[in-house]
Amino acid sequence: MNMNRMTTKAIMVLVLTLLLLIPLDLIDSLIEERKDRQVSANFEVRDQWGTEQSLTGPILRIPYRKHLEDNNGFLSKTFTAYFLPDTLSVTGTISPEIRYRGIYKIVVYQAVLNISGEFIKPDFATLEGDGIAVQWQAAVLEIGLENPRGIRQEPVLQLAGIDYKPIPTVLSSDLLSAGFHVPNLDWILETEETKIPFSITLKLQGSDRLNIIPVGTSTAVSLSSTWSNPSFDGAYLPVQRTITEQGFSAHWYVSYLNRNFPPQWKTESKRGVHQTIHTAFKNSNFGITLLVPVDFYQMSTRSTKYGILFLSLTFISIILFEVHYKLDIHPMQYLLVGLALCLFYLLLISLSEQVGFLLAYLIASGATISLIGAYIHSAVKKVTVTIINFLVTASLYGYLYILLQLQDYALLVGSIGLFMILALVMFLTRKINWYLLIATTVSFKNGKLSLGNEVNPG
Structure with a gap:
């Protein structure tokens, strides 16, 4: 894939990530609304009972x-x-x-x-x-x-x-x-x-x-x-x-x-x-x-705080697949994968109200991992990429569940985990020539956006 095109895609993926924060925020608002309904139900029962x-x-x-x-x-x-x-x-x-x-x-x-x-x-x-x-x-x-x-x-x-x-x-x-x-x-x-x-x-x-x-x-x-x-x-x-x-x-x-x-x-x-x-x-x-043993609304709210992390790491892994395996994945496919990641939280809260948080998390994460894995496989037709993507996504959801269960040590484990993820990304991208990826200029000619090399990579 040519470097200018790769740079353009990276910018578009970044824009998509920011846009996907909108549905994440809407889902977070929905969780708060459901929590308010629970509080109202509690008040009604307690007012009548005592x-x-x-x-x-x-x-x-x-x-x-x-x-x-x-x-x-x-x-x-x-x-x-x-x-x-x-x-x-x-x-x-x-x-x-x-x-x-x-x-x-x-x-x-x-x-x-x-x-x-x-x-x-x-x-x-x-x-x-x-x-x-x-x-x-x-x-x-x-x-x-x-x-x-x-x-x-x-x-x-x-x-x-x-x-x-x-x-x-x-x-x-x-x-x-x-x-x-x-x-x-x-x-x-x-x-x-x-x-x-x-x-x-x-x-x-x-x-x-x-x-x-x-x-x-x-x-x-x-x-x-x-x-x-x-x-x-x-x-x-x-x-x-x-x-x-x-x-x-x-x-x-x-x-x-x-x-x-x-x-x-x-x-x-x-x-x-x-x-x-x-x-x-x-x-x-x-x-x-x-105390009620599990407050799934609080757990669901905490999980949405990691939404930007999930979107970023998933998109970074797909970009690395493109660079390493010389693939060409369309930005619309990135968008669909991002929407699947957002719908995980909607599935989580709706299922938690019916079956409890643990079972809801297993069902929602399993469905999301399977959907993204099947979609990536149909797009790239490479078993290796599918397996690696499955392992990466499953690891992210497993890591999130551990963070949600921790209280006193959540910050410590989260910080260490993020450091290790950053170290892994740095290791996998250590041989990439970033000048080839970012050496582009943006100009308008005849009312059209054009991209070109700012420096000669040679």
């Missing part, structure tokens, strides 16, 4: 009046005191379930939480001193729950051995976003006992995540589940955890010294103080997220 749950409490809320003196004499103001448990223990089991909305799979759960502990009887003398009138009849026990719609049945609540029936809503709405409370605690709080035990059994349903706020002076939490892909997140990691294919168990211990809110506080103008406490609650939560 969103993530966050447990806060129990908290004792007791109003009192204090006599104050100012320039006009004595006046009485109402304050509210809040007391957190001395000890808090939460043990529970999380039972995951799979729900479907169309082709999309959503993980939800049912949880049974056994909450127990004890309060130390409130000491107002330490909190305020003398001159106060505690309104025991208005004392309530509050429990915050992120999504009360997820309560499966009425909670079983005992305080000092007495059963109580919770009432929906919380009185401290600027402290707790939602939940329930128990009133009429005056006779228990006026008892001579210094410790007030409590126990609550909650049966919840939710999705995605379960959070605990460590309100106890000492908080111990133990959770277990049959789900084998948990993510322990939040402010505190478990002190002990076990993860197997059959499920997980995890144990936390949090001291009041580890958090940024006190075991008791008082407030008159509640909003400012409660905003600070509420923020501290949120910053101290910890829990478990039930």
Whole structure:
């Protein structure tokens, strides 16, 4: 093949590569659109079943009046005191379930939480001193729950051995976003006992995540589940955890010294103080997220990032075939091969939604390799070229799959792989006279584009 013609083809192939970035970008946008549909399906199911749950409490809320003196004499103001448990223990089991909305799979759960502990009887003398009138009849026990719609049945609540029936809503709405409370605690709080035990059994349903706020002076939490892909997140990691294919168990211990809110506080103008406490609650939560084992949308998006690499390396290999075997492959054939490489990603995402990522990748890559191999063979009629092309394309898809499976080492393996590919291309092209390939001039004569040698290769 003459060098001017080869140079022209190289330029055209470069232009084709850039043009093929357009369908790659469209496919990437399609993947994002499908991912958004999955998110919408998740929201629909979770809104009906129950969103993530966050447990806060129990908290004792007791109003009192204090006599104050100012320039006009004595006046009485109402304050509210809040007391957190001395000890808090939460043990529970999380039972995951799979729900479907169309082709999309959503993980939800049912949880049974056994909450127990004890309060130390409130000491107002330490909190305020003398001159106060505690309104025991208005004392309530509050429990915050992120999504009360997820309560499966009425909670079983005992305080000092007495059963109580919770009432929906919380009185401290600027402290707790939602939940329930128990009133009429005056006779228990006026008892001579210094410790007030409590126990609550909650049966919840939710999705995605379960959070605990460590309100106890000492908080111990133990959770277990049959789900084998948990993510322990939040402010505190478990002190002990076990993860197997059959499920997980995890144990936390949090001291009041580890958090940024006190075991008791008082407030008159509640909003400012409660905003600070509420923020501290949120910053101290910890829990478990039930992860979906494979996010094929994320994997497919990552694979499209290597699209330009696949196009470039495939076209470079075909150009090398042309130079080495003195072939003449038309630019339209390059275009069809490039479109086949682009359609791989469309096949991958559409099949992943139905059969999972691994099987989809095998089918899509196998179909693409076979299609390109058969097309190259029909174009060049050389078995050697067909075999080499097959091996090159198969190696590229194998290399891509390894990169997609890696997370921590993807950058390292990708960099080494690209370096080795560049070294191989340099080795195979070391004897090519590049002056013969690029020594052309471009000029316009009579409105027509003409190419000619800029230098005399001889």
